[in-house]
Amino acid sequence: MTTIGLYNTKTRRKEDFVPISPQDVRMYVCGPTVYDRAHLGNARPVIVFDVLYRLLRHVYGADHVTYVRNFTDVDDRINETAQKRKAAGAEGSLEELIADRAKETIDWYHQDMDALGALRPDHAPRATAFISQMIAMIEDLIAKGHAYAAEGHALFAVDSYKQYGALSGRSVDDMIAGARVEVAPYKRNPMDFVLWKPSPDDLPGWDSPWGRGRPGWHIECSAMAHELLGAAFDIHGGGNDLTFPHHENEIAQSTCAGHGFANVWLHNEMLQVEGKKMSKSLGNFFTVRDLLDQGVPGEVIRFVFLSTHYRKPMDWTEKKRQEAEKTLRKWYEQVAGTEESSLSDAVVTLVGDDLNTHGVLTECHRLSAAGDLKGLRGALGLLGLLDHGVPLWAKGSQVDLSMAEAALSAARAAAMQTKDFAEVDRIKTALLALGVEVQMSKEGVKLTAPAGFDPSELEGVL
RNA sequence: GGCGAGUUGGCGGAGUGGUUACGCAGCGGAUUGCAAAUCCGUGUACAGGAGUUCGAUUCUCCUACUCGCCUCCA
Structure with a gap:
């Protein structure tokens, strides 16, 4: 069996991956907050963990891997859009308008990520469907002395969990010294974070022991992971901006609730555009859909992403886009003539080496030059670049010339x-x-x- | 200020304690009306300093610089 090595943020080392049960390999990835179209940066973890998902399915068998990626559909920006629509005269209650907005965004997300060749996870739970599990978990944390209610809120007490900060390598004292934490009078410790917060009448809310309110952001992943994957599972992933506070808080909650939680933590680095962080103020902000609409094929986007290791910052540039299209077109033309495919151990080993997708692309260059079209097909298949055969755009001209x-x-x-x-x-x-x-x-x-x-x-x- | 990641040839980007990828661009050649595509040939780079070692780009430490997080942005 192929040995898979993965860099575990928790231990800051590359470790051989040993699943809790090879018959039941489980992975949880933090998904998007569904308030608008996915921007290009959102696509990076999707593609990274899609490759890992494919590798796990290959090594352990497709029926022995469970992949969960959530949708966060409790969010002020969703509410904001719904409120604006209502003010503009849209029909339906605010709740309905919120649900509409979430559904609309989820559908977009699926379409866009499908276009990038990402397999759908086995479960794509919405936070709003797991409110009762979150409430139960918060009650349990309060009962165990790890959380407390105050002024309609429920808060996690970081002082009750001495390991707090272990994942991100910080101490509570250091963070308070940073003095950028929100100080609220009802917090026992300034670093305590919200598990539940009250909702005003014009915002969605659920009844709870602490009054009508809605969950804080972090509890949803703990609750859904527990519900769908069990108290202990193998891999938890996401962008490295989530390491703190989101994942740190998830660990605190779940561990204090008595869950083993995740063994391996994987984090992808951020995306840049032409050397700079993508941001609306710099004018270099765009969505996956923007690129697709400009005629950039999903396979090309995927190729560019795979050409940089997931733990390094990835720069999206026009030059890379062009090179990727050229290379892919060549490979697709080569493999178009055959249906045979064979996946070499060398390729699997490369992907298994902490997702060395760039190494696989290098191997593809070699296979291409050697005329090993079966091998090339196999490698492209594992990378998710051949799920639907050779794409139309690569079959000569799409337009009549x-x-x-x-x-x-x-x-x-x-x-x-x-x-x-x-x-x-x-x-x-x-x-x-x-x-x-x-x-x-x-x-x-x-x-x-x-x-x-x-x-x-x-x-x-x- | 705290924490973390990184610094490889013109560009992108792997990897390795000694034999020094790969792609693009460039250069020379074949081919072509000229090109393109293709094929052949061609490039000893690893931030700086110290240490460990027979030997370091690869391990350790220090310095410089870059970036990210500490603001429910993946």
Whole structure:
């Protein structure tokens, strides 16, 4: 059996992965807050953990792996959108409008992540469906002395858990010294965090022992992981911005509730765009859908992501996008002629080495150059780049270029006689300027349009 | 201020205690009307300093710089 090595944030070491039960490998990944379209950064953990999911399924068998990724649908930004819609005259109660917004966003998320070739998790629970489990867990924490009620809130007492800060390598004292914590009068310790908070009448709320309110952010993952994966499971993942406080708090809650919780913690590094953090203020903020709508294929996005190791910052650049498309087109053209596939141990070993996806891409280059198309198919398959066969955009041109090909072909034939290539060069130059690849050989003229090419641009050329 | 990650050739980006990837770009050649595509050839880089070692880009320490988190942003 392949040995899988994973870098565990908890121990800050790469460790051999040993599942609690090889028959029942379990992974929980923190999913999105569904308030709007997923931005490009949201896609990184999806792709990273999708590769891990595929690897686990390969090694332990598809029926022996359970992958849970939640939807956070309790959030002020969702409420905000619903309130705006109601103010604008939308029909339905606020609750309905909130539910509509969450559903709309979840559907978008699924569409966008499907386009990136990510498999759907086995469970995609919504926080609102697990409120009672959260309340039960909070009650249990209070009963055990790890939490307390105060002014309609329920708060976790960090002083009751001496390991608090172990995951992120901080101490409570250091954090308080940082002086950036919200100080609320009802908190026993400034670092205590909210398990439950009161809801005003115009916001969604559920009845609880502490009054009408809604859960804090962290408790949902603890409750859902426990409900769907059990008290102890194998892997918990997410972006590294979640290490603190989200995951730290999850560990505190779950551990104090008596759960073993997760053995291995995996965190992906952040995404950058052209060397800078993606942010609305810098004007480099865009969604996955934006890219797809611009004609960037999901496979290309996926390829770019896989070319950088998940624990390093990944820079999304236009140059990488272009190179990825070119390379993928070449590989897809190569494997289009065969249905046979074989997955080599070398490829599995690379993915199993803390998800060395870049190493697999290097191996793909080698397989491609060696003409090992079976092996290339197998490797692309494990990376999730071949789930639906060769994508349409890579099968020659998506757009009809036969007119242009015929025109260029005729001009070339004439030029062969007259030795005057001026017209041929004019057409060729114009096509190249549009991004169309031009290949002329004894066999004839072949044109390849880039992904997202608009054929109306040809009008000026012919 | 605290915590964490990182610094590899023109660019991207792996990896390794000694034999020094890979891709792109570049350069030379084959091929081509010219190109493209393809094929062949071509590049001893590992932030700085100290230490461990027969030997370090790879291990340890220090310094510099970059980045992230400490603000329910993956």
